[in-house]
Amino acid sequence: MVVTNAKWWDGLPADIRKGLQQAMDEATAFSNKLANELNERDRKRIEEAGKAKIQPLSKDDVAAWRKAMEPVWKKFEGDIGKDLIDAALKSNQ
DSSP: OOOOOHHHHHHSOHHHHHHHHHHHHHHHHHHHHHHHHHHHHHHHHHHHHTSSOOOOOOHHHHHHHHHHHHHHHHHHHHHHOHHHHHHHHHHTO
């Protein structure tokens, strides 16, 4: 995550802003790909070890989890913003 002051960001020359945005987009894509690969590798290791059971969640389980988390999201909405929470929820559908 990169956080900047909007005034500072908007004050950058357009070509610098464009280059920084492209670099952040590429770094984000790379890190997301790497994280997914590591998660899949580790999931496979857990399955192969045979010492734990991975329990997939049903749609009802996910809906119940989301409902249970609503108070937590509301609690932090003022700190991080509703837009960020909504983006996170959308990305995890």
